[in-house]
Amino acid sequence: MRLGSAGMASPSAAPRDLAAQPVPWFERLLVVLFVVVPFLAVLAAVPFAWGWGLGWRDVAVAAAMYLITGFGVTVGYHRHFTHRSFQADTWLRVVLAIAGGMSLQGPVIRWVADHRRHHKYADREGDPHSPWRFGPGFAGLARGLFHAHVGWLFSPERTSRRRFCPDLLADRPIRFLSHNLTYVPVVLLSIALPALAGGLWGGSWQAALTAGFWGGPVRIFVLHHVTWSINSVCHTFGKEEFSVRDRSRNVRWLAVVSLGEAWHNLHHADPTCARHGVLPGQVDPSARLIWLFERAGWVRDVRWPDPDRIAARRVARSA
Incomplete structure (x- = not known):
C-alpha cells in the first residue's frame, strides 16, 4: 500500500487485525444493495418530486428519520460503542444500536471494529x-478519495471483531443485535417506519408511499454520503486546529449536517471526548443530545472536554 506523506511510518496491518475468513458473498451482496438502491432512489427522486409526491409531511418524516438514524450512528455507534465516551443504561444502549442499525451502515459490532481499526492505523497502512x-497527486488522491468514500466498503477483507471488539462480543444484547439474521428486521424497520408514519399522518396509501420514499431510500442515501464524507473529505480538506499524527481535519460546512462529526481533527486529537466541536462557534448537536441524556439520568461518566488537554493539543497559530 502506498501512502501520501513522505517519511510517514507505515506499519503493516498485523494478520490478526483481519478475520480469518473474508467477507461472505451474501454480505458483499447486501453492501451492494444498501449502496446502490438508495442511489437509484435519489436518481428517481428528481422526476418524482418534479410533478408530485413531495410535501411538508414528507420533509418532516424524512428529517425525523435522518435525526433518529443519524444520532444512532454519531452518538451510538461512534461516541458510545466505539470510543466509550459515556456509559449508558442498557435500554438506551439497545435503542442506540437499533437506531444506528437503521442507517443501513451494518450491524454495530462490524461498524465499531472497522472504526477502531481506522483509529489504530489512521492514514497509515492498515x-x-x-x-x-x-x-x-491528482490521480492518487482522486483514487484515494473514491476509496475512502465508498470503495472500501467492497473490500473482501473483514476486520477482526475478536481483535477490536472483545467488549461488545461479551455484551449479550449488543452481540444479539449484531447477528446477520437479527439485523434484517432492523433494516425492514428502517424502510417501514417512515411509510407507516406518513400513512397514519396523511391517512392514505399515497401519503405512505411518498413518506416511505423520502424517509426511506432518499434519507438513507443522504446519511450514507454524509457519514462517508467524514472518511474522505475530513481526512483531505479543512483546518488542522489540533495536533495529530494523521490527516484528520475540521470541516465547518459539514458540521451541522453531520451532527457534529465533521469536527474531526479534535476527535482524532482526543478520541474519547464526548464533544467534538470544542472551540467557540463549533456547533455539535450530538454532544448536546448526550448532555440531555446526562440530565435525564440515562447516561453517566461522560468524558467532557478538559480545558488543559484541549490547550495542550491546540496548534499554535502564527502571528
Missing part, C-alpha cells in the same frame, strides 16, 4: 479507508 492510500 487503515481501511484512508484517502491517502494511493499517494499524493
